[in-house]
Amino acid sequence: MTQTVFLVDDDAGILKALSRALHGEGWKVQTFESAEAFLARPNPNDDGCLVLDVTMPGFDGFELQRRLTETKQYLPIIFLTGHGDIPMSVRALKAGASDFLTKPVQVQALVASLRSAIEQGASARKLRAEVANLQRRLASLTPREREVFAALATGKLNKQIAADLGVVEQTVKFHRARIMERMGARTVAKLMHIAARLGIG
């Protein structure tokens, strides 16, 4: 585990204690005394996991989570609060947080939560990469091919599509073969699956 834990809390005592405890467990830790300080961190591309206090002066933990999503900084987030209630935790998890813990927290619980957050983060990253790849492929289709792809995705037969577009069935078949090749789908079922992931149809 060489990933960095970013601790954000307005309480210096807690930053010190938690970074000591996490160091003891072999983690790299960076601390920030406010959400603003974290946003202005020198290496925004470093990978890791964010452990975030909810209640802070200036903008709070939820606001930081919103801004990170807005700017597409997909770090896994664990919320850590002294005063958690159910509505608060639901709000955090709905907005994509991996966990919602209350203070005081035992270091073993925090470590377990960090591990699963990082794992989740990794698989989420993989999924995002796959979708990005498919989108790139989609972009390489001609406008006509995209039209045919959309019609296929709704489940229409070649004959119907040909009638809709005013072409012969053979042309539709030709487009379909090109689409499957470009999208990397070997079967029609696979193509339908890709369409669903891209939200086409």
Next chain:
Amino acid sequence: MVCGSRPLGVRARATVRATIALWVALLGFAVRAAETAPAGVLILHSNQRPTPAQVVIDDQLRTVVTDGFKRPVQIFSEYLDDEWVSLQTYGAVEAGFLQQKYGGRNIRVAVTDSLPALRFAMQFRERVLAGVPVVFLAVARDRVDRASIPPDIVGVFEDHDPTPTLRLAQRLHPGTTRLVVIRGASELDRLWDHRLRAAVGRLGNGLEVEYLAGLPTADVLRRVGALSRGTVVFTPGYFVDGDAQVSTPRQTVERISQASTVPVYGAFDTLLGAGIVGGYMTRYEDQAREAGALVVRLLNGVTPAEIESSPVARVPMVDWRQLRRWRVDEGLLPAGTIVRSRDPTIWNQYWREISVAAVVLVLQAGLIAALLVERRSRRRTATALEGTQAQMSLAARAVGLSSWIWDTARDVARTTPLARVAPDPSPLQPIAFDRVVAAAHPADRDSLKRAVSMAQRTGEELDVEYRVVAPGGAVRWISARGRAEEREPNRLLGIALDITERKLAELRASEDRAALRQMGRVSMAGQLSAAIAHQLNQPLAAILGNAEAAQKILGHQDIDVKELRAICSDIVSENHRATEIMRRLRELYMHGDIKIEPIDLNQLILETLELLRTELLLRHVTPVTDLATVPAIEGGHVQLQQVLLNLVLNAADAMDGKKPAERTLTIRTESAATDVRLHVEDNGTGIAGEHLKNIFNPFWSTKAEGMGMGLAICQSIVASHHGTITAANNAHGGAAFCVTLPTAWRESSLT
């Protein structure tokens, strides 16, 4: 040391007898010590601390027993504390303790001050004071089965039959045809049903009666708000209403009489001042006096069997402000009616007495003038003077005041004989001013001396209130007024008046106020509890993290001692932080009197904001402070903090509807000529114009869940610091509160 001297005296006597038989004397030592100890009387109070009623009972018992029993007597008071601990479970321990403490004290009579104390005595008497007769008081006649009381327990009962009170109401409001009776829903409240039905039957004069029994308070208030002329209300107050809401009789009576369109009558003198017109009340001093007389009889050897327990006569008591409210003709009051709460100026309160005294003083001055003219007939004049003095004493005694003359040149004072007021038993003998001062309460001596020398120097009127301590320890309040004679500036003339009763009423009122403020603080503590729990979790989380890090280090091969030391020191300081949070929270729950101390207002503000830190964070309010250098003021720390908490939380409430980034809360201090000002300003909804004049009124609130007491409490606290609090709207929207506190004020009058 007092205890030590007694056995020594006994031992001396024993030595004389040792010539006969030394060992006999030694064996008899302990027994004789007990026999020769003065007679002991043990007063058992049920409460934990003296309430005003118990102060009256204790003082009166001590005075009556000490005066009535001619031989030495020792009186002990014990507070059983049945409000906090159940005497069912704890009584045996308490009994054991009392046995140890008083077993060798020659206790001859025990007195109980209430029903719980009587029950305790009945249950544990054999263990504590076997064979000692018990005298009880303040027990309602219909609450005990008389047959269950052993023959050697005697005492005085309280009579709760409301008949005379209802008759009084009919007498004071001629044309009354309808009576509305209100009682609550608890078991104690139900006791009144029987009393009231019996009383109404006894009246039997065609009065139309409506019972409002066990209704929700809101219904009761609506009903009494719509009563028509010719109706009167009677209520003993209640503990629990039809909605199972719990309160005290005084609180319920306050609300009922405020809402009522017709006069309200009550059953206890403690309800006087809560809005009732009055009624026939049993006074504690009367009960204590009669119980004291029983104690003296028992001490003198009368057996309990010869004594019959009987109820104490009641006296009509009324509230002067209510008489005015309902336009009652004072001429209708029965003879001997006690009128409470007259306007507080001494003239309004005692104008009859003062007029009489003034006439007496004029007569006396004339006599003195005549005395100077007719030097030759000195002897005749002396006789006349004595006669006048006797007349004057008679007049003064009739109105309860004494007059005095003080010749400052010769330092000789003369005063009319009025035992209650003058501590000197031989009033016709001149007394030196020093002795007057010596009789005063130690805390009041300086102000008394200052006032007198001021009056003497400037010729201004003397006006001073002070306490005197009687030999038995009873304290009475005296108001003295006078001025130097124009022709003879060395001679001061004046009157002295016993104002103890008024002071007691004031004390009672101030206790109510203190309880209300305490309630306000507790409700605020409740409001803040979530935020404070959060705040407390911060140091706890830090402590846990540090401790786990330390455990990890201890598991290593080579231990980093330096790091361990740093961790431990951090744990200690986090612990201090937690303690500090708890201390501030505890202050909110604190009971008790106001402690006057010098206060740095700026420091108080910073401390209060620290207490509110998380609460304000959760509400997205960031306070801004602008603190000028201000002189220290005298005041109660907890009370002033309560004012600040109220104002800041109100401001935060007012800004709830605003976007977090737009909420501004400003706290400023400034120093003016003779005072210090504290401003709390927000940019919330502000105060609607028509509400500005009402916001400091009790029970006035615009919040759905508000009690409407916060600002009323603030105003009462600020007023007791001789300051003012004002509310206004900012030019740019939002409310601005300003508290002005004087930097110096007379210390004696904080309430």
